[in-house]
Amino acid sequence: MSKIAVMGDRDSIYGFRALGLETFTVTDIEEGAKLLKRLADNGYGVIYMTEHIGELLKKERAKYEERVTPAIILIPGVFGNTGEGIARVKGSVEQAVGSDILFGNE
């Protein structure tokens, strides 16, 4: 049994608290990096992160890429969609195939 966390700015994530997910407000990189490490080491299986924070924590996120958990998933925040999430899916196609043959022109 593990837990689900949501990281991001307050306005983007407060709704998730109603669903029973644990929300963590993040405002700057340092705090975010520490929090991410704490969450990942404390049995959170899925960490949703707003795209904005996700971009700031790119380096920290990469550490958990090879591990089965936690799954760090980017979601759009209240300030709109930056396209980082979609870019990440395309990135994995590129990594596997060598070039983006599926969504290249989307």
Added chain:
Amino acid sequence: MASKMPNPTRMELTRLKGKLGTAIKGHRLLKDKRDELMREFLDLVRVNMELRKKVEEGIRQANVNFVIARAGMSGEALQAALMAPKQEVSLKEGVKNVMSVNIPQFDYATRTSDPNDIYSYGFAFTSSDLDGAVKSLADVFPDMLKLAEVEKSCQLMAAEIEKTRRRVNALEHVTIPETQAGIKYITMKLDENERSTQIRLMKVKDMMLEEAHHYSEK
């Protein structure tokens, strides 16, 4: 080409032949693994893209609803309304093995089974838009979890495919040709040694006969 030529001995030849056999077998197996992983990955990544678009649209819609809800009530009231959630979600993790890649399987359980427990507040002091907003977010949640599972699987598989592809290429373009060159070199060298031994023996025989019978003097 091999950077260093192997020792031209029979033992080395046997060793290289064994190595070549293993390399060819390994190459074939890894190639099959890569192809199968690629097939699964391409199916999965399409699902991933669809889910992501759906989730992003759902969350965008939910955010719009929340903004409307916020407009209708004070920030403090909203904070207070969502301060103590009634519902709690716990995650059940499983691991599935696809072509030796461990991919996660997520399932979730809510603390209470009543779907209305997402409304953690009394309805008297909150705007009705908040109900709609919370509901719209609750509706995307199953898809969000599915997305987490699929997207993580895609990332893990992509990493594994990359690794496997490198291994296949290394075997195909480095190990196998080098070993073959080594085997060829040793075979040639051994043959050459054998010929020179033969010639030497013939020469010695000639010399011994000459000594015994003195052909050239007759």
